[in-house]
Structure formats: C-alpha cells, structure tokens
Amino acid sequence: MRFPIFKTKIKKITRKFNLTDPKERKAYFELKAGAEIKKIRNYLKHNTFIVYLLGKKNSGKGTYSKMFGEIVDPEKIEHFSIGDKIREVDKGFRNKEKKKELITFLEKTYRGFLTLNQAISSLKRRNTEGLLPTELILALVKREISKRKKKALFIDGFPRDLDQISYSLFFRDLIDYRDDPDIFILIDVPEAVINERIKWRRICPFCQTSRNLKLLPTSKIGYDQKSKEFYLICDNCRVKMVQKEGDGLGIKPIRERLKMDKKLIEKAFSLYGIPKILLRNSVPVKAAPKYVDDYEITPEYSYQWEAETKKVKIIEKPWRIFDDEGILSYSLLPPAIVVSLIKQMVEVLKL
Numbered sequence: 135m136r137f138p139i140f141k142t143k144i145k146k147i148t149r150k151f152n153l154t155d156p157k158e159r160k161a162y163f164e165l166k167a168g169a170e171i172k173k174i175r176n177y178l179k180h181n182t183f184i185v186y187l188l189g190k191k192n193s194g195k196g197t198y199s200k201m202f203g204e205i206v207d208p209e210k211i212e213h214f215s216i217g218d219k220i221r222e223v224d225k226g227f228r229n230k231e232k233k234k235e236l237i238t239f240l241e242k243t244y245r246g247f248l249t250l251n252q253a254i255s256s257l258k259r260r261n262t263e264g265l266l267p268t269e270l271i272l273a274l275v276k277r278e279i280s281k282r283k284k285k286a287l288f289i290d291g292f293p294r295d296l297d298q299i300s301y302s303l304f305f306r307d308l309i310d311y312r313d314d315p316d317i318f319i320l321i322d323v324p325e326a327v328i329n330e331r332i333k334w335r336r337i338c339p340f341c342q343t344s345r346n347l348k349l350l351p352t353s354k355i356g357y358d359q360k361s362k363e364f365y366l367i368c369d370n371c372r373v374k375m376v377q378k379e380g381d382g383l384g385i386k387p388i389r390e391r392l393k394m395d396k397k398l399i400e401k402a403f404s405l406y407g408i409p410k411i412l413l414r415n416s417v418p419v420k421a422a423p424k425y426v427d428d429y430e431i432t433p434e435y436s437y438q439w440e441a442e443t444k445k446v447k448i449i450e451k452p453w454r455i456f457d458d459e460g461i462l463s464y465s466l467l468p469p470a471i472v473v474s475l476i477k478q479m480v481e482v483l484k485l
C-alpha cells in the first residue's frame with residue numbers, strides 16, 4: 135500500500151509563504167486552492183457529508199480536519215472525536231441527573247450482545263487502550279450527533295478495530311444522514327515522524343498548550359546553564375514547558391496500537407464502493423522539488439547558546455527522516471496536506 139505524492143507546487147506562483155502565520159496561511163490557501171474552497175462552501179450551503187478519519191495515533195487527524203474546517207466553513211463543519219465523546223459520557227455518568235437521562239436514552243436505543251449494565255460497566259472499567267462494545271459506541275455517537283444541527287462531520291476514532299469497518303459502511307443510514315456522501319480519509323505518516331512528534335513534545339503545565347522542541351518551538355527559547363539544556367517558554371503563560379512522563383520513549387509504548395492502526399488503514403484502503411481521500415505526509419527528498427515548494431516542508435530547529443550575548447541562537451533547516459520503506463524523505467507542514475485534502479474533496483464530491 136503506497137499513497138501517491140500529491141503535487142501542491144504551482145509553477146505560476148513564485149512567492150513564498152510563512153505557513154505558521156495565520157494571515158499568510160490564509161493567503162496561501164487562497165492562491166493554491168481558492169477555487170476549490172469556494173466550490174465546497176457552495177456545496178455546504180445545502181448539503182453535508184460524513185468523513186471517517188483513519189490514520190495512526192498522532193498522525194495529525196485532528197490537525198488536518200480542524201484546519202480544513204477553519205479554512206472552508208467553521209459553522210458548517212464539525213470535528214467529532216469519539217474518544218473525547220466517550221470521556222464526556224463517562225463524566226456524565228458521575229452526575230446523577232445526567233446519568234438518569236443517559237440510561238433512559240440507552241434503554242430505548244441500545245441493542246447488543248452484552249446487557250446494558252455490562253456495557254456500561256465496560257465504559258467505567260476501560261483503560262486508555264481498552265475497547266468498548268461497538269454497539270454501545272454506536273448508540274452514544276448517534277445520540278451526540280442527533281443533538282447537533284445537521285453538519286458536515288469529520289469522525290475521528292471510528293472505526294477503531296477491524297469489525298467496526300463494516301459498521302462504518304452503514305453508519306450514515308443509522309444516524310439518518312442517508313443521502314449524504316460518506317468518505318474515508320486515510321492518512322499515511324511515517325513512524326519516524328510520529329516518534330519524533332512524541333519524543334520532543336513539550337506541554338505548558340498551566341494552559342496545557344502542546345508544542346515541540348524540535349519541530350514547533352515557541353517564540354522564546356530558554357537555556358538552563360547548569361544542565362546545559364534548552365527549553366520552550368509558553369507564549370501564553372511565560373513559563374517553562376515540560377515533557378510529559380513517558381513521552382521520552384517515543385512510539386515504543388504504542389507499538390501495538392500502531393500495528394492495529396496500520397491493519398485498519400490497509401483494510402479500509404481495499405474497500406470498494408466508498409470514496410477515499412489519500413493524504414500523504416512525507417515526500418522523498420529526491421522527488422520534492424518537482425512536487426512541493428520549499429516552504430511547505432517541515433523545518434527542524436536546533437539551538438546554540440551564545441555566552442557573550444547570553445542569547446539563544448536558533449538554527450533552522452529542512453527536517454529529514456526515513457519513511458517506513460527506508461527512503462530519505464521530508465515531512466510536509468499541515469497546510470500543504472490540507473491543500474491536497476481540499477482538492478481531493480472537490481473530486482470526490484464531483485463539484
């Protein structure tokens with residue numbers, strides 16, 4: 135299974151964009167996909183769609199779909215994370231009134247092989263990797279969706295295992311989106327990229343903002359002269375950002391999960407009858423000049439301490455990784471991948 139490289143390079147456009155700056159990003163989207171964005175906006179005036187996001191953990195599912203929503207139409211597009219919803223429902227069970235309302239709803243809608251009580255207790259017992267009965271997930275998701283006005287949905291976290299794929303094929307009927315197109319978005323990200331995203335991730339202890347020491351630094355970098363370590367300073371709170379326990383191990387603790395995710399993507403890739411959008415995060419270094427612009431490539435940052443001026447010098451260069459086949463590659467910045475998402479969406483919807 136190999137995803138094609140998407141060409142975002144347009145010969146006529148020679149100006150560069152700083153894609154971390156929201157204003158420049160807007161201009162970038164306008165130039166590279168303005169016509170397609172308009173088409174999707176028009177479509178959304180009277181129609182919706184349902185997207186299932188399939189990608190490995192930390193592959194950027196949330197980032198891409200939220201950016202798509204922001205650019206195209208935030209009012210009409212919703213990113214829907216099953217994991218978040220289940221945590222919300224879990225909280226709801228601890229509130230007496232909400233619990234009663236939830237149980238009344240489930241008594242009406244839940245069907246499955248476990249009794250309702252067994253299904254609910256699996257919700258309470260679950261650890262982060264534990265799976266819930268599919269029938270319970272379906273009932274809960276249906277409830278959440280029916281609470282909203284009909285919107286285009288990006289569903290993240292479902293299907294989550296192989297037998298849920300078959301359910302997803304009929305899911306739009308179940309939630310009464312019967313005539314709206316449904317689409318699979320498959321995301322291909324090298325494990326080396328996921329590994330470094332986790333390894334260098336830093337979190338603000340106050341506002342929980344997440345950045346990356348190597349790939350997405352804050353505007354101010356600190357230096358600890360004793361330990362000779364550089365650190366990020368939160369742009370909102372001006373405090374030192376820290377590493378979460380376990381993040382230093384990179385993908386090691388989630389290897390099994392990644393394997394399962396890979397199988398899931400392969401299975402979905404081989405499906406007939408449902409349109410697919412293929413998003414590819416990496417581009418071989420050799421092919422890059424033909425397909426993408428330099429500023430669309432993720433840079434990596436390193437730092438030097440200048441003792442005389444007592445300042446941190448920031449060094450930026452293109453980040454190179456080996457993809458899962460061992461090919462030296464670049465990783466694309468999210469906006470470039472969203473351009474390919476927008477253009478493929480127009481094709482899939484036949485606009």
Ligand SMILES: [Zn+2]
Pocket residue numbers: 338339340341342343368369370371372
């Ligand atoms: Zn903060």
